[in-house]
Amino acid sequence: MEAFAPGRVNLIGDHTDYTGGLVMPMAINMGTTVVGTRADNSEVRLRSAESEGEAVVPLNAGDPNAVEPPWARYVAGVVAVVNPAHGFSGRVSTTLPIGAGLSSSAALELAVALALGFAGSPLELAQACQRAEQVAGGVPCGIMDQLASAAGVEDHALLIDCGALTVTPVRMPDEAEVVVVNSGEARRLVDSAYAERRRSCEAAQAEIGPLARADTSAVGRITDPVVRARARHVVTENERVRAFAAALRARDLAECGALMAASHESLRTDFEVSTPRLDQLAAELNATAGVFGARLTGAGFGGCIVALTQPEALQVGWRVRAVSGARVVENTESHRRRGKRSA
Numbered sequence: 001m002e003a004f005a006p007g008r009v010n011l012i013g014d015h016t017d018y019t020g021g022l023v024m025p026m027a028i029n030m031g032t033t034v035v036g037t038r039a040d041n042s043e044v045r046l047r048s049a050e051s052e053g054e055a056v057v058p059l060n061a062g063d064p065n066a067v068e069p070p071w072a073r074y075v076a077g078v079v080a081v082v083n084p085a086h087g088f089s090g091r092v093s094t095t096l097p098i099g100a101g102l103s104s105s106a107a108l109e110l111a112v113a114l115a116l117g118f119a120g121s122p123l124e125l126a127q128a129c130q131r132a133e134q135v136a137g138g139v140p141c142g143i144m145d146q147l148a149s150a151a152g153v154e155d156h157a158l159l160i161d162c163g164a165l166t167v168t169p170v171r172m173p174d175e176a177e178v179v180v181v182n183s184g185e186a187r188r189l190v191d192s193a194y195a196e197r198r199r200s201c202e203a204a205q206a207e208i209g210p211l212a213r214a215d216t217s218a219v220g221r222i223t224d225p226v227v228r229a230r231a232r233h234v235v236t237e238n239e240r241v242r243a244f245a246a247a248l249r250a251r252d253l254a255e256c257g258a259l260m261a262a263s264h265e266s267l268r269t270d271f272e273v274s275t276p277r278l279d280q281l282a283a284e285l286n287a288t289a290g291v292f293g294a295r296l297t298g299a300g301f302g303g304c305i306v307a308l309t310q311p312e313a314l315q316v317g318w319r320v321r322a323v324s325g326a327r328v329v330e331n332t333e334s335h336r337r338r339g340k341r342s343a
């Protein structure tokens with residue numbers, strides 16, 4: 001059995017998914033592969049080409065969050081959610097930088113789930129792996145990363161409505177390049193700060209109703225200034241995603257870039273998830289000839305900057321392409337069964 005799941009880069013729409021808002025990621029040509037065979041025992045055993053230690057997860061393991069080494073928690077989360085009937089033994093390898101904001105954990109979860117035989121729609125796969133991520137890491141993440149990895153479409157960005165759970169692919173213009181620049185800054189405090197930001201958004205919703213349907217005048221009525229700023233980011237970010245999708249369809253890349261720069265600014269000032277290093281990198285890229293726009297991507301507090309550029313405008317970073325979603329590459333189990341039947 002071989003399963004592959006891509007990472008993702010988010011072009012625009014951060015910290016909007018967990019209030020049912022809009023995001024626009026794409027699945028990228030860097031990802032995670034799990035190769036192995038079903039085993040007639042009751043444990044999942046995986047070695048990693050990149051990370052230390054072995055994941056040894058009994059099918060009826062306890063709390064995934066307590067498993068060692070830490071990367072094995074994601075495997076344990078998937079085992080807890082998918083509840084496979086058989087053990088599995090294999091190895092995992094990835095071309096993604098780990099923990100840099102390109103959804104290496106989502107890619108691991110999806111590849112493991114498919115290798116363990118998860119059979120469901122891309123949305124069901126994403127929802128199962130979102131639960132796995134939540135139990136593994138204890139972080140109340142939204143659906144974006146897992147759904148982008150599950151529902152990727154070659155050469156298309158994905159406009160995702162995280163409330164309606166619909167995915168609308170929008171073709172990437174040939175004259176646009178997407179470049180990811182790793183700040184190299186380890187993401188510190190991201191888990192606790194993420195949960196705190198989410199609580200602020202929930203406080204805002206308790207006051208003015210769903211942020212996905214709120215406008216800036218409703219936001220202005222929020223009493224607490226910090227909660228108001230967080231809500232203002234979410235409401236304006238949803239508007240920017242809508243405008244970005246329209247501009248991308250119209251191939252107005254200058255407008256797309258301006259919206260990305262505005263998104264970074266809002267994440268910096270209203271949502272306060274940027275860092276001085278990310279600000280400096282984004283500013284440098286936004287001032288570079290041939291760059292339409294650049295912003296931090298993902299949860300923030302370190303990680304990567306994404307830039308939309310003219311072809312070959314940048315000599316730094318990874319040039320990424322939009323690819324199709326997570327898939328079983330080879331199913332030797334069913335080959336073997338078919339082989340047996342025809343023998």
Ligand code: GLA
Nearest residue numbers: 014015141142143144298299
């Ligand atoms: C992380 C989470 C996502 C999303 C982003 C911010 O990547 O896993 O669900 O909330 O942060 O947009």
